[in-house]
Amino acid sequence: TDPDAPPHRRMSQILVPADADGVEVVRPIPTMGHTGRGWTTHCEVRYTGVRVPVENVLGEPGDGFRIAQKRLGPGRIHHVMRWLGQMQRAFELMCTRALEREAFGGPLAEKQTVQNWIADSAAEIQACRLMTLDAAHKIDGGDEARVEVSVIKFYAARVLHDVIDRAVQVHGALGLTDGTPLARMYRDARGARIYDGPDEVHRMVVSRRILKAFAAGDGWSFT
Ligand SMILES: Cc1cc2nc3c(=O)[nH]c(=O)nc-3n(C[C@H](O)[C@H](O)[C@H](O)COP(=O)(O)OP(=O)(O)OC[C@H]3O[C@@H](n4cnc5c(N)ncnc54)[C@H](O)[C@@H]3O)c2cc1C
Incomplete structure (x- = not known):
């Protein structure tokens, strides 16, 4: 305007x-x-x-960016909270299918590659949970948690994709059908790396802030 x-x-x-x-x-x-x-x-x-009447302007003229930013921080962590639910659902489907499905003389659960997918997913989901709790804790304390929110936005978007992808793979052709929620979840997960800021922009925000702290001689402490 x-x-x-x-x-x-x-x-x-x-x-x-x-x-x-x-x-x-x-x-x-x-x-x-x-x-x-x-x-x-x-x-x-x-x-x-x-x-429209001039009183339809939210706040003051020129406040548009500030209002959007105010919503985006909590909005992004809220996305991650929903993704955690999706990750867990995909993880449960993957583990259940691995125990049920037999191929090449035994359950998929006994194949080391599948075990690796389950172990990696468990580690990554838990990392996302704890980083989300950490960011939420800082927001509750009055901090905008810009770095924490950006880190979890791009990191959890990748974990979301990877966990669903592994679950699809464990289901084989069934994972591509609409017989499980995975195909829909997989399509939806792709957008997570783009909406409310693409991965690259969040990485840029994180590295800029860290480098600014280093340039000021403060270094970066992981609290
Ligand atoms: C499902 C979905 C829902 C959405 N909902 C909303 C909504 O409700 N409200 C709303 O306002 N918007 C919404 N959006 C828009 C979304 O926020 C934008 O699509 C997103 O911020 C990326 O902007 P863009 O599409 O213009 O991509 P561009 O800005 O054109 O970027 C394209 C690509 O360029 C690269 N790139 C861009 N900038 C940089 C950089 N600085 N460094 C390195 N690489 C870079 C990235 O790889 C990026 O993916 C939604 C998008 C999707 C997909």
């Missing part, structure tokens, strides 16, 4: 009623093979000559 303001003061957030004149939902945008429904639908929206 103000292209001449400093970069972080250029945007405003404006409430626009969905039934305002000139608002048009053009189409749901299909992603990874499904159109979504309800709150999971992402639509293309066209605004043509829409006018």
Whole structure:
């Protein structure tokens, strides 16, 4: 709303009623093979000559970036909390299938590769749990926990993908069918590395802050 303001003061957030004149939902945008429904639908929206009262601006003009950032920290850790549930579900399906399915003379659970997948998944899920609790603890203490939230955002997104991927592999062809929730979970997990900031941007945030602390002579302590 103000292209001449400093970069972080250029945007405003404006409430626009969905039934305002000139608002048009053009189409749901299909992603990874499904159109979504309800709150999971992402639509293309066209605004043509829409006018709303000035009091529909959230906060002050120029607050848009600040408001978005305020939501994004808690929003990102909330994503990770949901992913932890997905990881656990995939992990349980993987372990159950490994015990049930027999191939080449014995249960999959006795193959060392499958055992490695289970052990690696257990370690990584627990790491995600503890890092999430640590970030939440710091947020509860009044800290924005920018580094902790960014670390868990990109790290947990990868673990989510990897655990579901291993669970799909243990299920063989069954894992690709819609006979288990894994195929849907796998498709949804891909977005985790992109929405609310792609992995690369979170890594950039983390390394910038750490290097800034080093440059100031403070080093970095893992508390
Ligand atoms: C399922 C889903 C739901 C979403 N929901 C919402 C929502 O509710 N509200 C909302 O506002 N947005 C939403 N988004 C948008 C999302 O936040 C953006 O897609 C995301 O921030 C990446 O922006 P972009 O797509 O413009 O990618 P770009 O900015 O074009 O980046 C493309 C790629 O370039 C690379 N890249 C970008 N910057 C850097 C960098 N600094 N260093 C190195 N590499 C870089 C990354 O690999 C990145 O994936 C959603 C996206 C998805 C997929």
